[in-house]
Amino acid sequence: MKMKAVVMTEIGAPLRIEEVELAEPKANEVLVKIEATGVCHSDLNALHDETTPIPTILGHEGSGIVVEVGPNVKNVKIGDKVALSWVPFCGTCEFCQTGQVNLCESAFGPMFEGTLLDGTTRLSLNGEKVYHNSLLSTFAEYTVVPEMSCVKLPDEMPFAQASLIGCGVATGYGAAVKAAKVTPGSTVAIFGIGGVGVNAIQGARIAGASKIIACDLKEQNLEIAKTFGATHTVNVGEGNVVEMLKELTGGFGVHFAIDCSGNTNAASTAWQATRKGGTTVVVGAFNPKRELTLPANGFHRVGKNLKGSFYGDVHPFLDFPIIAELYLDGKFKLDELVLSRIQLEDINKAFDSFHNQCCVNVGRTVIEFGGK
Incomplete structure (x- = not known):
């Protein structure tokens, strides 16, 4: 044809x-x-x-x-x-x-x-x-x-919104719900508030996180993040990000940090801002010529998890319909x-x-x- x-x-x-x-x-x-x-x-x-x-x-x-x-x-x-x-x-x-x-x-x-x-x-x-x-x-x-x-997908699902589920929406949602496995009452930092990061915020909200901290350079993006469920924002260009995140979490750091930026410096910061026993998930694609550097001192003592996540760890046939139903129920933007x-x-x-x-x-x- x-x-x-x-x-x-x-x-x-x-x-x-x-x-x-x-x-x-x-x-x-x-x-x-x-x-x-x-x-x-x-x-x-x-x-x-x-x-x-x-x-x-x-x-x-x-x-x-x-x-x-x-x-x-x-x-x-x-x-x-x-x-x-x-x-x-x-x-x-x-x-x-x-x-x-x-x-x-x-x-x-x-x-x-x-x-x-x-x-x-x-x-x-x-x-x-x-x-x-x-x-x-x-x-x-x-x-x-x-x-x-x-x-x-359900017949009620509009096409424009349905088209977005297959990439950035599923990746961000999955990064929080499937890869990080955000728990109710936990604290979460999201680095990089773009098409993936804003959906990681939504995933963390749906998972029941009590504090969701959006981290980005653009004030406009940080304001938008609030409309999707961010409870706090941090401009990463305005101070020591790790210390700011610790201050927001009783000095411990966040339970979960999700890097959606594709920037190795942001991923390293996300790791350092994660509390002992917490989880850092990297879902952004790095430039292959860059290297990810983490502090070696006491690495074995902090009990933290570092996880790379491709496609947000989603199972399309299970998770796409869940996202569609959440949208139709008014729970996912x-x-x-x-x-x-x-x-x-x-x-x-x-x-x-x-x-x-x-x-x-x-x-x-x-x-x-x-x-x-």
């Missing part, structure tokens, strides 16, 4: 609207009509990443309607409303068998190669191969994805994360906004295709 899609044709160049050919789904694949897709900073990173295969269709935060399924598909049917997960899992490896589906290796080779799970693509332009992004490629009217990328709604033709304006330091970055621009 022919469809309209946004195609990346050069590293860092403006994206182009093209008429692309999409092949039908194979046995374990699903054809989804995209109704909404978020524009994530990771898409900008992919646009400027020299390892991104070209040409490719970007986009990895999507929701839509199932319109065709392969003969082996069992989890969804035609007409289902779905949110898409960019980490499909095999269900049979050691990680999957122990419930750590976010660590399944099946998706990563194809993800880096720009293919689907079988090593081939379903996309072409003028007879030439076009690559997939994160096995989803949601900047298009339709997409073919693995069955294990399709998570059924998603409306406020939809910063603006645009058409596919305005995609480059959304990318340009990432370079504007004055723009609010606690949320997403969402591309809509006409659904509700």
